[in-house]
Amino acid sequence: MILLLQGVAWLLDPANWADSATPGLLSQLLGQLGITLASIVVAVVVAVPLGVLIGHTGRGRLVAIVASNAARALPTLGLFSVVVIALTLDPQWLAPVIPLALLGIPPLLAGTYAGIEAVDGQVVDAARAMGMTEWQVLLRVEIPLGAPLIVGGLRAAVLQTVATATLASFYGFTTIGNSILLGPDSNQYIPMIGGSLLVTVLALAIDGLFALLQRSSAPRGVSRGARRTTNAARGRFITSPAGTPISRGN
């Protein structure tokens, strides 16, 4: 308890935020966010188009589920070996970004295709029958209606990534891990606790932010104001949705 209070006090001390011989908390925080952001961008670039494609065509769902679950099973050990390989990559920043992106991809992929897939098949059918092109169906119907689940996937991916980014300091990248992981070696328990607290607060803040974003991503008309809502608006993040076959016509 005393350590905890000391950790809080340490966090509140401005001197610890400035750089000295080693990077201060501000640099560490920015480093953590930077690595997270880069990793999420890579994950989004890979997972969202793939998830949209799977959700739109209904093809490759099984492959996605298997790949996602496999990726989920490997984290600690797998991540480590990926980092070792990644360390040999040329732009150095790729080293932490690639394994972290790999961590973010499964929830993002699952959220995206689940979101697209959960859109009422009859609505999609009607949109097509009106004369929308496949792109228009995707951009104007499926993505807006699937948005809450897609954002849910993003939320899970960011949360996962921002916490795990701490590990990047093992490999010489400046993150809050600097305070946490270097603590035990030098018996510096107070920075370790302070750093852990900071990571926790950061994760909670980001999660709260995404909770708001997720709520506001529900298109009007299918949000709480409406009497009936679509599955997409009601649903939370689901990892392996029951396959709902799209019924055509009636």
Added chain:
Amino acid sequence: MAIEFRHVSKTFPDGTTAVEDFSLSIPSHETTVLVGSSGCGKTTLLRMINRMVDPSSGSILIDGEDISGIPPVGLRRRIGYVMQNSGLLPHRTVADNVATVPMLTGVPKRKAREDALALLDRVGLDRGLAKRYPAQLSGGQQQRVGVARGLAVDPNILLMDEPFGAVDPIVRDELQQELLRLQGSLGKTVVFVTHDIDEAFLLGNQVVILQRGGRVAQVGSPKEILANPANDFVADFIGAKRGKRRLTAEAGASGDEVLLVDAAGYAAGVITAPGGRLELATAGSSPKSRSVSNKTDQAGDA
């Protein structure tokens, strides 16, 4: 905009043959109703007209042009489509739903919105509903919006797939009358699908009675079909066999009214016969089937 089916068959990838060797001429500016029990291929036939389904063999022509050569997206934008569950976009307002297709075809937003409001008037909806979302409407209102959307590009062809199937009988009645009124002034080529024979006889200039596999049991005007059912299937389907269409006058009602009963003895309606004498309709007036089929239940189970 006449539509012609020539020896059209459709077998789905899973091996189901929904339609086999179907041929039909659909005249322009009239309402043709495809009627038949569930699974007989009505929806499949309808969706072949806007290329939501492509035939496995045979061809479909619109004004003599084979539609297999027309890109589907362009074709669909020229054809109105109204479906049972309205198929409205839940995240768009009523006005935006109606304006969707015109905007796809490049009509400026403002004009499309204004036109949408005029269309709401046309289908008997209050303009005050324009800003609502579909989930905030009743089923009957949603169907009206669906009809307005189907009419939004002023298409020559309007496809309607059981549009009034999911509303209660009173609202259905209203919507049917509204459609008759609209069609009276618009004169579109309407292809209407239903499994309700009364609805078919009420709305159709030409009625096509279908059997499983899209086999045509009989084509004709309601009058022709009622007067001369082509076979037992048709007779059964329209209720003639069970005596539901054969009414006899029964004395006993008050004054100039004569009670009509069907073969089973159920009261079907009354008819005015001053002094006990029935006056026959003259050739000019076209009898509507509704007047003799008030209590006929749905023949879909035939």
